[in-house]
Amino acid sequence: MKFIDLFAGLGGFHTGFANSGYECVFACEIEPHLRTLYKENYGIEPHGDITKVNEVEIPEHDVMCAGFPCQPFSLAGKKKGAECPASGRLIDHVIRIAKHHTPKFVVLENVPNVLTIAEGSFWTYLTSSFSEIGYTIHHKVISPVDIGIPQNRKRVFIVAIRNDLDIGSFQWPEITGLAKTSLLDILDENLDHKKLEPAKVDLLKHWQSLLNQLALDRLVCNSIVAPEFGATYPLNFDTLSLKEIKQYKGAYGSDLSHCASWEEVMASMPSYTRKNRAVSNWLLESVEFSRELYQTKKDICDAWAEKINKNYNSWQILEWRGMHTTMDIYEHVVQFRASGIRILKPHIAPSLISMTPTQIPIIPSQNRYMSAHEAAKLQNLHELPNLPETIVGAFKALGNAVNAKVIELIASNLKVWKTA
Numbered sequence: 001m002k003f004i005d006l007f008a009g010l011g012g013f014h015t016g017f018a019n020s021g022y023e024c025v026f027a028c029e030i031e032p033h034l035r036t037l038y039k040e041n042y043g044i045e046p047h048g049d050i051t052k053v054n055e056v057e058i059p060e061h062d063v064m065c066a067g068f069p070c071q072p073f074s075l076a077g078k079k080k081g082a083e084c085p086a087s088g089r090l091i092d093h094v095i096r097i098a099k100h101h102t103p104k105f106v107v108l109e110n111v112p113n114v115l116t117i118a119e120g121s122f123w124t125y126l127t128s129s130f131s132e133i134g135y136t137i138h139h140k141v142i143s144p145v146d147i148g149i150p151q152n153r154k155r156v157f158i159v160a161i162r163n164d165l166d167i168g169s170f171q172w173p174e175i176t177g178l179a180k181t182s183l184l185d186i187l188d189e190n191l192d193h194k195k196l197e198p199a200k201v202d203l204l205k206h207w208q209s210l211l212n213q214l215a216l217d218r219l220v221c222n223s224i225v226a227p228e229f230g231a232t233y234p235l236n237f238d239t240l241s242l243k244e245i246k247q248y249k250g251a252y253g254s255d256l257s258h259c260a261s262w263e264e265v266m267a268s269m270p271s272y273t274r275k276n277r278a279v280s281n282w283l284l285e286s287v288e289f290s291r292e293l294y295q296t297k298k299d300i301c302d303a304w305a306e307k308i309n310k311n312y313n314s315w316q317i318l319e320w321r322g323m324h325t326t327m328d329i330y331e332h333v334v335q336f337r338a339s340g341i342r343i344l345k346p347h348i349a350p351s352l353i354s355m356t357p358t359q360i361p362i363i364p365s366q367n368r369y370m371s372a373h374e375a376a377k378l379q380n381l382h383e384l385p386n387l388p389e390t391i392v393g394a395f396k397a398l399g400n401a402v403n404a405k406v407i408e409l410i411a412s413n414l415k416v417w418k419t420a
């Protein structure tokens with residue numbers, strides 16, 4: 001059976017379908033560097049902008065694959081039920097090509113939000129559009145962890161089946177439960193890993209020293225919010241006058257009594273209060289816990305806070321999403337995020353997204369970042385000869401890629417149905 005690969009990226013669809021015995025006869029990818037990699041890895045030179053692809057020039061195929069971008073739109077009551085953004089909804093070009101070629105199957109992948117965005121109108125638009133050209137839609141949300149891969153990454157997989165193919169309900173891959181393979185099992189040895197910056201090495205040591213001194217069995221909330229050590233300001237001070245707020249203490253117990261203006265007050269407040277002069281609801285429980293912790297362990301917290309690096313706001317919050325059986329950072333996976341330093345269970349990797357450099361998972365026990373090859377294993381793309389040269393470029397491409405193992409299982413099931 002033959003397939004085409006639209007919005008091809010690194011080739012997650014290509015790898016999955018090729019592993020199931022399919023032949024790729026056409027690919028399309030707008031990013032020049034990814035087109036170059038695709039040709040190097042698969043021997044096929046992808047076409048560029050899909051909006052400029054003439055459907056007549058695409059070879060005949062049995063399956064169309066597309067990990068299409070989901071662009072927002074608003075309902076406008078037009079014939080197609082939507083007002084396109086200036087760049088146009090790219091799903092329309094998938095439908096355009098499918099209408100011309102009428103492949104047996106169309107396989108799509110996207111984030112689960114496509115089911116609910118715009119109050120469900122996008123999903124209605126997609127299903128009705130395929131219905132109009134003779135297809136029935138089947139969909140299921142699947143994460144790699146469901147099929148034994150240690151990555152938590154929920155995506156909606158969509159299979160459109162041509163109506164003349166009487167195959168009944170599509171058989172989705174079997175959900176085997178939580179991954180039996182741990183993230184730590186896929187780590188590579190003797191590779192030239194990117195080392196963790198010394199400042200971050202020191203910071204993790206400093207946070208671990210606090211956990212050791214506090215001797216906590218577990219956190220009763222999500223985070224330790226260090227700027228609350230010594231703070232007494234009301235958690236919502238939006239209605240207070242300058243005179244009233246000066247009676248309280250700001251971040252790390254800073255004295256507000258000498259502040260001559262609100263600008264000076266806010267400069268002494270935690271960064272997460274500066275937008276609304278209040279602690280956000282998502283952080284309230286952790287702020288209250290951190291203040292209670294300070295009251296019972298004041299000497300420890302004061303001595304520790306003197307040495308914390310206060311140059312980065314996010315470095316002053318420890319988000320615990322880790323195990324409850326140990327408070328050892330070095331037995332976990334770490335991400336530096338805008339909201340704080342996130343400590344994650346070591347068994348399953350966080351979802352590979354189009355990550356910023358600071359979001360690349362860290363292996364603290366080895367003082368290094370996860371490698372691109374290790375991340376590729378989580379997408380079942382580790383056998384590709386070539387990845388983007390930079391770690392940031394590789395993680396971006398892998399974060400945008402579809403999981404090739406999930407696709408392989410879907411492709412195998414399509415083949416069975418086709419020949420049944």
